[in-house]
Amino acid sequence: MKELPVVDISAFVKPDSSFEDKEKTAKHVHKVCSEIGFFYLVGHGISDEVVNGAHTQAREFFAQPKEVKDEISIRKSPHFRGYQCLGENVTKSKRDWHEAIDLYKDVPPNDSNPIHGHNQWPEKPENFRSFFENYDQQMDKLGRSVMRAIAMSLGLEEHYFDKYINDSYMCMRIINYPPLSDAAEQKEENVGDSCGVHCDYGLLTFVNQDSTKNALWVQDQSGEWISANPLPGSFTVNLGDMLKLWTSNLYQSTPHKVIHTNSKAQRTSIPYFFEPNFDAIISPLPLSDSLFEGKKKPEPFQPKKYGDHLTSKVLGNFTFGDTLVKKGYN
Ligand SMILES: N=C(N)NCCCC[C@H](N)C(=O)O
Ligand SMILES: O=C(O)CCC(=O)C(=O)O
Numbered sequence: 001m002k003e004l005p006v007v008d009i010s011a012f013v014k015p016d017s018s019f020e021d022k023e024k025t026a027k028h029v030h031k032v033c034s035e036i037g038f039f040y041l042v043g044h045g046i047s048d049e050v051v052n053g054a055h056t057q058a059r060e061f062f063a064q065p066k067e068v069k070d071e072i073s074i075r076k077s078p079h080f081r082g083y084q085c086l087g088e089n090v091t092k093s094k095r096d097w098h099e100a101i102d103l104y105k106d107v108p109p110n111d112s113n114p115i116h117g118h119n120q121w122p123e124k125p126e127n128f129r130s131f132f133e134n135y136d137q138q139m140d141k142l143g144r145s146v147m148r149a150i151a152m153s154l155g156l157e158e159h160y161f162d163k164y165i166n167d168s169y170m171c172m173r174i175i176n177y178p179p180l181s182d183a184a185e186q187k188e189e190n191v192g193d194s195c196g197v198h199c200d201y202g203l204l205t206f207v208n209q210d211s212t213k214n215a216l217w218v219q220d221q222s223g224e225w226i227s228a229n230p231l232p233g234s235f236t237v238n239l240g241d242m243l244k245l246w247t248s249n250l251y252q253s254t255p256h257k258v259i260h261t262n263s264k265a266q267r268t269s270i271p272y273f274f275e276p277n278f279d280a281i282i283s284p285l286p287l288s289d290s291l292f293e294g295k296k297k298p299e300p301f302q303p304k305k306y307g308d309h310l311t312s313k314v315l316g317n318f319t320f321g322d323t324l325v326k327k328g329y330n
């Protein structure tokens with residue numbers, strides 16, 4: 001069985017690393033991003049306490065009765081932020097069998113786009129909000145470090161991406177997956193997977209998985225599905241659509257899905273999406289032909305504003321999407 005590669009990012013996390021150490025890491029990053037676009041990240045500097053704490057917070061929130069969780073229901077937010085119950089998220093017209101809290105960068109509501117607004121935070125657990133605000137800060141810093149490695153891996157200056165990510169539009173999902181068999185037992189209609197096949201929308205996703213095995217699956221370039229079993233001490237990282245666009249398909253925005261069937265236990269996972277600035281225009285980078293060794297360099301893609309891509313995806317993600325369209329959000 002194939003396994004995902006491991007990337008040690010410490011040369012970009014520690015201050016005062018040598019240029020040689022960074023170059024070595026960047027070379028490896030290049031190989032991994034062009035071959036699969038999914039890897040385990042170690043040497044990231046985030047403490048076990050923070051990594052595990054996210055699961056403790058998540059489990060405590062999801063263990064509450066539905067009425068309590070619905071106090072911050074996403075249906076109450078015109079900004080797509082808050083709690084979505086089982087089956088409320090949709091992927092490729094099928095209902096996903098998970099419940100989640102969706103968070104985005106907190107910004108004043110603004111008529112230019114429906115997603116802009118404030119998050120909904122639960123009353124309990126008590127320190128949930130401060131925990132995840134701190135988590136966001138730490139992950140944002142890590143995202144910038146990995147983007148410096150990505151810049152060098154593409155033969156660009158280390159800080160090339162800084163101006164595109166200095167106001168990154170954070171997205172985070174705090175997810176709970178009951179076993180998929182529950183949906184069948186409860187005769188739920190139109191349920192697909194725990195989370196159906198999709199690619200992520202931005203730059204880098206840092207998935208903080210619990211220890212459940214054989215749940216997250218990744219499709220490689222040959223079409224084979226590989227299990228992204230959690231590796232203790234690592235984040236499971238994948239690239240999003242904006243890196244694929246930036247690199248004209250040299251780097252992969254890898255399709256993945258979640259199927260949680262193999263146990264009676266709930267699975268928690270907290271993907272942190274490190275994104276460009278909302279208004280960043282992503283235009284294909286002027287990459288050297290030599291980077292494409294062996295591969296055909298495709299015609300550059302059309303430039304896109306990241307925020308437009310995010311909005312078009314998010315608007316289609318919920319069972320109540322039609323209502324939103326009728327309300328004039330689309
Ligand atoms: N912010 C991100 N990347 N969220 C990914 C959610 C994936 C499932 C969603 N229903 C979909 O179809 O995309
Ligand atoms: O549950 C996971 O580990 C991954 C979830 C995911 O792919 C997503 O929410 O985009």
Ligand SMILES: [Fe+2]
Nearest residue numbers: 198199200256
């Ligand atoms: Fe994903």
